[in-house]
Structures are given as structure tokens and as C-alpha cells.
Amino acid sequence: MTTAYSTLALAEPLKRAVAEMGYENMTPIQAQAIPVVLAGQDVMGAAQTGTGKTAAFSLPLLQRLLKHENTSASPARHPVRALVLLPTRELADQVAQQIALYAKYTHLRSAVVFGGVDMKPQTAELKKGVEVLVATPGRLLDHIEAKNAVLGQVEYVVLDEADRMLDIGFLPDLQRILSHLPKSRTTLLFSATFSPEIRRLAESYLHQPVAIEAARPNETAATVEQLFFSVDGDDKRRAVRHILKERDLRQAFIFTNSKLGCARLTRALERDGLRCAALHGDKSQDERLKALEAFKAGEVDLLVCTDVAARGLDIKDVPAVFNYDVPFNAEDYVHRIGRTGRAGASGLAVTLVAPGDARLVAEVEKLIKKKAQVQPLALPGGERREGREDRGRRDFRDRRDGRSAGRSDASARDSVYATRQLPGQPPDPFFDQPYEPAAQGEAAELPAWEKAARSAPAIARPGLLSPNIKPRRQVAALFKPRAQEPGEADAAPSQTPDGQPG
DNA sequence: AAAAAAC
Known part of the structure; x- marks a missing residue:
């Protein structure tokens, strides 16, 4: 697979911006996503930011906006043609800044709207007309209601951090926004994690999506x-x-x-x-x-x-x-x-x-x-002398817990440290169960997320609707102490904190 | 058990 930007059929202004930013080779997510978006297909992508995800969707998106004129008869000279939605204000700001850089040498305008700041400057930007609008849901709805943003001609929607955008807290807002958009449009959806439920929900918003997995979903970086x-x-x-x-x-x-x-x-x-x-x-x-x-x-x-x-x-x-x-x-x-x-x-x-x-x-x-x-x-200073601040905190805890303040016998804290430092504690049967990963049995042939996606019942919130509770014994076994290494005598494995309930 | 997103 070729990975140089120079091989892409991008318009000159975009190539110039990319070159100026010092990019030469595409990241895996870019190499996979850019051709697909250029071809106008829907995308379901598994990727984190920092892997070049924003460029992966914005460059081909800008290219399409440049090459395919909006032909519908519209009074607006600059109708919103691409909408990028994000779950936090900081993220919206960050993505908008990046898109502005990529679009720098084009005639395309972009803007960002999010809550917590004055609406007026945003309104002014919108009235001037922007082709690319980056937004958080709540403030965008405000602008829609105020008729500042007209979304009837949106051709591209990007749902970034899609797992969050589709979760129970955001979904109503998102659905309201989507109801203002044309049915025929390209939808791009990205997230680093996908639960089976979110995956299914996401697919219902996409038309024959191309799955792109620059990283396995739900995977943590090896670095x-x-x-x-x-x-x-x-x-x-x-x-x-x-x-x-x-x-x-x-x-x-x-x-x-x-x-x-x-x-x-x-x-x-x-x-x-x-x-x-x-x-x-x-x-x-x-x-x-x-x-x-x-x-x-x-x-x-x-x-x-x-x-x-x-x-x-x-x-x-x-x-x-x-x-x-x-x-x-x-x-x-x-x-x-x-x-x-x-x-x-x-x-x-x-x-x-x-x-x-x-x-x-x-x-x-x-x-x-x-x-x-x-x-x-093993924290140092378990036997250190109690300073004034510690004494104050201990007094506070004592009062809170109904003990008389100011007692200076070995405090509960000190006895916890003492417990830690006792080597050769008898093994605790509760903590010494061998750990077996819950999903191990089905991880072999198919990726587990894929398997889970196929077998999971079509329920939006399994945590609420199905018993999702593991036997306590098995879970607690996670705390099985690691084998003691030589010279580690004073860092003996922690057992239960001395009769503390937990 | 919470957070986020609009006033």
C-alpha cells in the first residue's frame, strides 16, 4: 500500500496545506479512510485521535466539497455542507482548528460552535455562511432554533467519538439534529471504542458503510x-x-x-x-x-x-x-x-x-x-512521624467516624502499614483464587468484540437490563498478590487492610 | 455510584 500524500488526487490548495504542515506519509487510518471518503462512501472507523484521524476525514471531505459543487438551488451562498459533531467543547475547538488549517488555501469557510461562550460571535460567523461547521450538540440546537444555522443542504456528517455521541445522554440531541439534515448524505463515524450496542446503533445511521480498523476497537496502545x-x-x-x-x-x-x-x-x-x-x-x-x-x-x-x-x-x-x-x-x-x-x-x-x-x-x-x-x-514513610497536617486530617477522620479526636495511639492508618509490612501472611483463600478472564473461552477464533456483537441481545443498556454481575470470588481474585521479588521484603503483598470492610 | 452537552 502506498502511503505518500503525493500519490493522492487532492486539489493543489489541500496538498499545499498538508505539505506546509510537514506531512509526507499517511498514517494507517488515513491510508485506509481517505480513498473511501473520496469515493463518497459511508465509513465506520475505529481510531483514536493522535493517529491522524481528523486529517483522515477532513482532507477527503474538503476535497469533495471543492470538486463537487452544490447544485441545489439555494439562496444561501455558503450553505453548511459538512457538519462535524463532537461530545466536548475542547474537542470541537481542537478539530475546528485543524480543519481551518487544512482549508487554509481553499475558499471554503469553516466555523465552530459550542456552549459556555457568547452566542453572538458564533451567530455572526454563521450568518456570513460556512461550508464546514464543527459543533457540540446543545449549542448547535440553539443555533438551529434561532435559525442561525440552516442544515437542509448538509451532504456530509461526521460523528467523532461516536460511542459517546450515541450514548444515552447524547442520543436525543443527536437525533434532533439529524432530523434537520437531508436523508441522502454521507455519514462518517469514528471512535476508539465500540460496544456491541453502540456498534449496532451506529450501523443503523450508516448506508453500506466501509469498516475501517486502523486499530482494533477497544484496544490500548502497545506503547x-x-x-x-x-x-x-x-x-x-x-x-x-x-x-x-x-x-x-x-x-x-x-x-x-x-x-x-x-x-x-x-x-x-x-x-x-x-x-x-x-x-x-x-x-x-x-x-x-x-x-x-x-x-x-x-x-x-x-x-x-x-x-x-x-x-x-x-x-x-x-x-x-x-x-x-x-x-x-x-x-x-x-x-x-x-x-x-x-x-x-x-x-x-x-x-x-x-x-x-x-x-x-x-x-x-x-x-x-x-x-x-x-x-x-509500597509507599515509603509508613512509620514516619505524624506531622501537623496529618494530625489535623486524622482528627477530622476521627470526628467523622465518631471517635474522639486527638487520640494518639497507633492510628488506623499506621496499623494498615504495619499489616503490609508483615511478611509471610497466611494465604487468604478469598484472595487466592486463580483468575480466569471472563471472555477467554470465545476469544480464540473470532475477535471477541466481533463475537460479542453477533451474539449480544439487541438491548441498548445491558448494565441496566440484564444481570451483568460476576461472582464476587472470581473478581476479587484479581488482587492475588504478585510473587515477591528478592530484596522486596519491606514491600510485602497487601492483604485486606486489617479488618477494614472495603 | 458519574460526566457531558444549552440557556
Whole structure:
């Protein structure tokens, strides 16, 4: 397969823009998708951002817009002919900037609309007329209702991060938008992950799609080292600091499962003296933008964020991603760790597994078809003297838990460390079950996702509608301690935290 | 168990 851009039948202005950006050879997703889109076919593509996905659809799309004049009689001189939809504002901004660069030497206009910012400038852009419109769903609907955007002549729709666009939260908005578009159109759909349900739903929006798999769906990059540490909830922050130091990490994304958790962790890490910024959906758009810019500029080292930042954000050289919380959706694990190890670079993904998280880890394993080696993490300073801040925190916990504050006997924390450091604990039958991956039996001949797609019942939300619960014994077996290595005596495998319920 | 996307 030829992979040089020069072999493509692209118009001169597009070739010029590509050359100017220093691109010579196509990435796998580009080599596969560009000819298909040029031929006007629908596409269902499995790919992450950072693999050149945006160029893979925008270059051929711009080419088609250049070569095939819109012949329908329209009063608008610049009707919207291509619509690109994304699930977050930052992503819309990022993709729009890229498309603007590719279209730089053409007469085609592009614009981006998303919420959280003033509508007026967007309205002005739309009134001038744009051929390519990049948008998030909510704000686009606003513009449709205000008659700022007329979508009756859209020829191409791109659903990027399609798994999210088609999930239960977005689907109604998406359906409303699609109802404003012509039935005959080309639809391109991309995502790094596809559940069988989303896959089926996606196919219902496509006409004889060509499947493009530059990467296996739901697969994590081979260049990302994935580590799982079992850590007590109270130790998570120290664990992050420890790993940052031990691995000499310059920068990292730190994902939390909630906005509140994100805000709190940010403040706590700042108190620890680390430079960080928070990015979550309760921040103003201005703050979100500033957080991202500060991280890109290296003014902060840690971007503490919710899953708003999980998908598609293309930031160069992020050396590590921490899952401070194990994500609720296994798909989000794949997206989150896709922020590191991009474009062939090496990356590190660290997931902190708290006592109650075994089932979530099992879901991740099933999706990525890899076994998580959950290891205990030996934190230094278990016997260190309690500082003033620790004392304050312990007092707080004591009050919260109904103990009288200020007691100075060996705290629950210290006894946890003591438990860890006792070698030769008797084996715990509960934790010593051999682990067997759930999907192993059917993984052999067909790719598991394909098999699952064929056999799964046509139910939108299996988690809600079917019992999807594994025997506790099997899941907990993930915590089987790793074999102790020589010289590791003080990092003995963690057993249950000393009678803590979990 | 939550997040995201419009005011």
C-alpha cells in the first residue's frame, strides 16, 4: 500500500496545506479512510485521535466539497455542507482548528460552535455562511432554533467519538439534529471504542458503510505501559506523589470520577506543593480553556480532570495518565489512557485500585482483553512521624467516624502499614483464587468484540437490563498478590487492610 | 455510584 500524500488526487490548495504542515506519509487510518471518503462512501472507523484521524476525514471531505459543487438551488451562498459533531467543547475547538488549517488555501469557510461562550460571535460567523461547521450538540440546537444555522443542504456528517455521541445522554440531541439534515448524505463515524450496542446503533445511521480498523476497537496502545496498584483510599494521593517522583514524571493527567473529587484533589495536591490545574464541567469555559493552556504551556504539571478530558484531546508528550479513580465505564479507561503514548511515543498509565474497585477492573480487563496485574504499592514513610497536617486530617477522620479526636495511639492508618509490612501472611483463600478472564473461552477464533456483537441481545443498556454481575470470588481474585521479588521484603503483598470492610 | 452537552 502506498502511503505518500503525493500519490493522492487532492486539489493543489489541500496538498499545499498538508505539505506546509510537514506531512509526507499517511498514517494507517488515513491510508485506509481517505480513498473511501473520496469515493463518497459511508465509513465506520475505529481510531483514536493522535493517529491522524481528523486529517483522515477532513482532507477527503474538503476535497469533495471543492470538486463537487452544490447544485441545489439555494439562496444561501455558503450553505453548511459538512457538519462535524463532537461530545466536548475542547474537542470541537481542537478539530475546528485543524480543519481551518487544512482549508487554509481553499475558499471554503469553516466555523465552530459550542456552549459556555457568547452566542453572538458564533451567530455572526454563521450568518456570513460556512461550508464546514464543527459543533457540540446543545449549542448547535440553539443555533438551529434561532435559525442561525440552516442544515437542509448538509451532504456530509461526521460523528467523532461516536460511542459517546450515541450514548444515552447524547442520543436525543443527536437525533434532533439529524432530523434537520437531508436523508441522502454521507455519514462518517469514528471512535476508539465500540460496544456491541453502540456498534449496532451506529450501523443503523450508516448506508453500506466501509469498516475501517486502523486499530482494533477497544484496544490500548502497545506503547503504553499499564500499571495497576491496589491502594487504600486514604493513600491514593501519596501514591500519586510517590509514583510521580519514582518515575521522574514531568507531567501527567489525573482522572477522577466526579467533579467534586476533581476539585478537592486539585486543592489537596496544591497544598502538597504541586503545580496543578483542574478541568471539569462545572468550571467556566474560560477556566477550562486556561487549565488546558496552562498544561500545554508547562505552567502546571498535573491536569486533574474528569472524563470531560478523556476523549480525543491531542496534547503532545503527556508522559503519564493516572486513573485516580477506576472509571465507571470501561470504555473511558481506553479513552483516558489514550492521552498518553500518542503517535508512537511511550507512555505510562497508572490505575489506583481501591478496595471496592475489583469489579470495575474486571470490566476493564474484559474490554481490553488484557489481564491487569494488580500489585500492592509500597509507599515509603509508613512509620514516619505524624506531622501537623496529618494530625489535623486524622482528627477530622476521627470526628467523622465518631471517635474522639486527638487520640494518639497507633492510628488506623499506621496499623494498615504495619499489616503490609508483615511478611509471610497466611494465604487468604478469598484472595487466592486463580483468575480466569471472563471472555477467554470465545476469544480464540473470532475477535471477541466481533463475537460479542453477533451474539449480544439487541438491548441498548445491558448494565441496566440484564444481570451483568460476576461472582464476587472470581473478581476479587484479581488482587492475588504478585510473587515477591528478592530484596522486596519491606514491600510485602497487601492483604485486606486489617479488618477494614472495603 | 458519574460526566457531558444549552440557556
